[in-house]
Amino acid sequence: MGSSTSGRIRAVLFDRDGTLVVDVPYNGDPDLVRPMPGAKAVLDSLRDRGIATGVVSNQSGIARGLISEADVSAVNARVEELLGPFDVWEICPHSDQDNCECRKPAPGMVHSACRRLGIDESSTALIGDIGADVRAAAAAGATGVLVPTPVTRAEEVRAAPLVARDLAHAVALLGES
Numbered sequence: 001m002g003s004s005t006s007g008r009i010r011a012v013l014f015d016r017d018g019t020l021v022v023d024v025p026y027n028g029d030p031d032l033v034r035p036m037p038g039a040k041a042v043l044d045s046l047r048d049r050g051i052a053t054g055v056v057s058n059q060s061g062i063a064r065g066l067i068s069e070a071d072v073s074a075v076n077a078r079v080e081e082l083l084g085p086f087d088v089w090e091i092c093p094h095s096d097q098d099n100c101e102c103r104k105p106a107p108g109m110v111h112s113a114c115r116r117l118g119i120d121e122s123s124t125a126l127i128g129d130i131g132a133d134v135r136a137a138a139a140a141g142a143t144g145v146l147v148p149t150p151v152t153r154a155e156e157v158r159a160a161p162l163v164a165r166d167l168a169h170a171v172a173l174l175g176e177s
């Protein structure tokens, strides 16, 4: 399905909440971090093949005063304890009202991650669980893959260029399984 991207993906970026770990809204507690099924195996497989991995995460709870940057850093450290190290992290601390260039569906975090990795957006994929993730990928010139959860809206599933049933399937669609 879709056009083949085999062999050209050099970096895979992931949304954090609802994609790599179970979504706990505005989570500031590392003890509540639970990986999504298969996440560790998928990441290890990418790392084994020399494909860069990263996280691009909206954390508007910071702007809204619900969690601190330190809380987010503590949760992210727990994510790495459970899932292994990522080559790049991009966090947007803003809310919709801030009109920043980083909050997905804006492409800023994807561009920044690619710049820091030294990898072109055309060789980069972004896997996420909502429409804002695949829209950010498209806006940046990267390949977006949607892995819906039960709370993903149906119209976002219909609009996504690539839809996978889980993380392993998402990577398979990239020709990198």
Ligand SMILES: [Mg+2]
Pocket (backbone or CB within 6 Å): 015, 016, 017, 018, 019, 128, 129, 130
């Ligand atoms: Mg998400």
Ligand SMILES: [Zn+2]
Pocket (backbone or CB within 6 Å): 092, 093, 094, 100, 101, 102, 103
């Ligand atoms: Zn932002």
